[in-house]
Amino acid sequence: MKQLCSISFILFFGFPVFSQETAEEIIYDKRDDHIESFPNRVTTRLFYINTSNSFNFTDKNSRDAVRLIPNKQDRIGASVAFRNIAVSYSVAPDFLAVNKDNKHSKLFNLNLRAYFGKWMQTLDLYRQKGFFVEYETISPYYPEMKSFKIGGATSYILNDKFSYRAIASQDEKQLQSAGSFIPGIVYYYTKLNINMDSLNQEFHLFDIAFSPAYHYNWVPAKNLLLSAGISAGIGLNHSTSEDESFTSLLTELNLKGSFIYDLSNLYTGLHYSYLILNHNTDRSTYIKDNIPFFQIFIGYRFKAAEKLIRKADKINDKLKIKSE
Template structure:
């Protein structure tokens, strides 16, 4: 495929953080409570490797036969830089990674964003735009280069325990100091469009499928701090909701939706140097039409190494001016 830029993301996400007046020590970290601390006036850099995709499993409810719709996957490496509400990330799919050597004109664009409001409310956003899919089962393994899948959605979450730090899991601009857990209810919603197309000499396929999911999914997370430098986290959620879907040639259908997700993280830091990994898996299960069941899977794996360093005074002054203009606390 050659070196190709897949993602250039510049996101500005503003949220209110506590007003910090005391002196800053320990690499510009300030304890919010005895359970967590925040890294303030610090630039966070990170190099990362990511593998993610959106795969569909279609199952005939009468015959119990099934097949998988798997994208021609790509592994990406990249760099990111973050300071307060400003985050820049760049990643690409290099040919020297074995997974990327036979992309066969496939495309993958994936965007993941997370924002926080206060100590409790968390919002995540996901977007997948994929082209090039394999149709696989025990008898078939055929590639459809023109087949496309688009998915957009996210999750709104409420973190009950103020001592629990989700930022220690997701962005490392906070640190969990003592082990604690939290109940986190979630509302998950996704819109998906799948277009199966093949105009080869052997096939003339042109079929579309639309789907809207919404579910309420209570979750439980536990952050475990076995030592000063090691941090482990695990979370699981199970939910129920509704799916509204439409296939070409079929009537609109509204059916029961079930959701199951898992997330595990590990992080190790020595002063300003840190490294870690994340793994998550989301599965949405529902009926697609009068005779088919769809299992919609989103796996995500990320491994990273990063470094925090004190921001120059000019950065800090500019950030404070922006916060003042937008009437945000520093």
């Protein structure tokens, strides 16, 4: 896992764009009235990420609240992507102020995305160690408290004129404003180890919700993209601990916003999102599960070498992957 924290490879989830150009012609750019795509370009990116997974527990009777806040680590890194393969490297350097006193805390985060026609699949993974426990005016630190979360969403993009790739991976560019209704299913599994003083308890949380969403890409100028989206879902949570198993109503809210400036093949921008999952863990305790995510990036798209393109086409032929 430590190695994955440094080098994450995306083989299944990535940016699938398949082509079968002839030897006489390599297509680097395709466009229609609304979307421009870059099927044979290598996409590179430098990025800064701030994200974490925190938990708010509230007693339904007394209204007392306890917040479990991970000792955050900001990361910087680089990524290279071509077709359906991407490789990234990220570190948590000490020169970033938030990392100077991390008290042996650990954070591993992986966010993957794939497209299959109109279908979009995401996968999120968070592994954290070291939490502050905020209660009233005190916030002691517990280095052995841990959490693990894995899950994601399966979504369907209804509007062909709307490009989610223009927001997420920049292997497409939105040329005219467009929006889309995107129904989906959201699901997560969370393991929370509360290890503090005399309390040592483990929770297992299972979430699933139907989550309709709407996203809009606004193109106010030729190379500028402003995007906003919201999803609001409802479903079920099943929580288990040593003392009790409990099933309750789950609500999901996810707010997203992006700013991207894309000049020729040079692009820069930022993403922000905030996911909130609300449910009970037992008959008397209410939990708010929060995942904020912030990223700043700058990148460039290079023409892939002909040998790389031919090699990729041969692999597609062997795997019987058809052109899109």
